[in-house]
Amino acid sequence: GAVVSQHPSRVICKSGTSVKIECRSLDFQATTMFWYRQFPKQSLMLMATSNEGSKATYEQGVEKDKFLINHASLTLSTLTVTSAHPEDSSFYICSARRSGQKQETQYFGPGTRLLVL
Amino acid sequence: AQSVTQLGSHVSVSEGALVLLRCNYSSSVPPYLFWYVQYPNQGLQLLLKYTSAATLVKGINGFEAEFKKSETSFHLTKPSAHMSDAAEYFCAVSAQRGNQGGKLIFGQGTELSVKP
Numbered sequence: 001g002a003v004v005s006q007h008p009s010r011v012i013c014k015s016g017t018s019v020k021i022e023c024r025s026l027d028f029q030a031t032t033m034f035w036y037r038q039f040p041k042q043s044l045m046l047m048a049t050s051n052e053g054s055k056a057t058y059e060q061g062v063e064k065d066k067f068l069i070n071h072a073s074l075t076l077s078t079l080t081v082t083s084a085h086p087e088d089s090s091f092y093i094c095s096a097r098r099s100g101q102k103q104e105t106q107y108f109g110p111g112t113r114l115l116v117l
Numbered sequence: 118a119q120s121v122t123q124l125g126s127h128v129s130v131s132e133g134a135l136v137l138l139r140c141n142y143s144s145s146v147p148p149y150l151f152w153y154v155q156y157p158n159q160g161l162q163l164l165l166k167y168t169s170a171a172t173l174v175k176g177i178n179g180f181e182a183e184f185k186k187s188e189t190s191f192h193l194t195k196p197s198a199h200m201s202d203a204a205e206y207f208c209a210v211s212a213q214r215g216n217q218g219g220k221l222i223f224g225q226g227t228e229l230s231v232k233p
Contacts, residue, residue, distance in 0.1 A: 044161075110160040
């Protein structure tokens, strides 16, 4: 149990367009989901914490108007990269924390590779 | 504030040799500590976690780690490396409680290579 999926797995878009990435908890409810970005050969950097039914909390330096996060249900959070630029090309990974479970348990999705041309 | 430092961005061992990946942490509150493994173009898989119970934690695939508060360390070990262990390994810390609880702070990662 505790499977997290992401869609799409890979996406290529033109500069200036918007891209939506979905993160789903398939077999559990997730009150909280997290979005990370990972550049090649680097670590994961937390972008924002997404809580169901409320606004996301963004980390310092992350533009909330550029990276729109919506957590409309207990099984789905979306990250929209608006007006994408080549520097937004990265590997985006989400994780989900099971509702009611101890805080420390996060389950990670397989990641989405974004390439902006 | 919390941080994690992984010593050595790349570690190479021979198949059958001991694996030792180093992790030191800094935390102003009691921490939870984690080791994750990442294979190319994939997400993260949890190897093991420390949650203030036993200081020696056993995980999957024969890995284990020991929490040493006096040394602020949580090094990952495996007695005998397999070729399939070649991957990127991340150490991470989170706060046990408070408004920072649940947020994972990752180290820089260590790439493990296993030579035949």
